[in-house]
Amino acid sequence: MAGRWLPELKSFGAYFPSSTRKAEAAKKYQTEDFFNQVESKEYVEDALLFYLEKAKAAFPEKDCSSPEKVIELLHGQLAAKSEQLVRLNATWQTLSLVRAARELIANDIEQYLDNLNKLLSGQEQKVTLLKSAKAEWKKYRASESLIYSLFSWLPAVRSKRQYQIQLFLEDKLGALIAGNQWSDPETIERNIDGLLNSAEREQTTYRQQIDSTHEIVLKEQQVAQEWQRLALDLGHGGRRGTELLTGR
Structure with missing residues (x-):
């Protein structure tokens, strides 16, 4: 005073x-x-x-006709400021926890999200390819000559059939089946389903990781904005508020 x-x-x-x-x-x-x-x-x-x-x-809008009334107003203002400080401190504690959670995910959150999005994009392409290959395989089986099915016990027919199947698989799946010898036409669809299920699980995992990371980033932004609002109400806005928030 x-x-x-x-x-x-x-x-x-x-x-x-x-x-x-x-x-x-x-x-x-x-x-x-x-x-x-x-x-x-x-x-x-x-x-x-x-x-x-x-x-x-x-x-200016209050009754200030006596020291007692003024003191009451001052006490009310001090109590309000005290409550603001309590909220400011609680918000800072929340912000610290959210930042710690974000830092556990990655130091460079933007690069981390960029990498996840690339992985997700790769899995989405893989899922699309496998679904298409599964549909094409069904068409292939439906249009396959009955001779191959009836006479596949003959070595020459069996060899020809397996060769055509292998060409189909290499054309539709390529590197996805590298190292796999899928020769039995009765199990190929099941094998494709196995790859598809695995790809869809990975796709779901990447999406969940991206969503949870976005939630933490958004939470940090919201809490930081709330802290800045409270700091501004207490007279620490602008550059000073930013310095307090970032420690710079």
């Missing part, structure tokens, strides 16, 4: 210098002369008027 709500108040302390320094010290500090002055009826009357004028300026 120094220099605000009481007249001629220069500091919160008192200084009692030697007589030779008293005049100079009185320019900056409360000296013995100040206390002699304020302990008078005239000063109290002037101070009361000064105090109430300052109160009216601070609370």
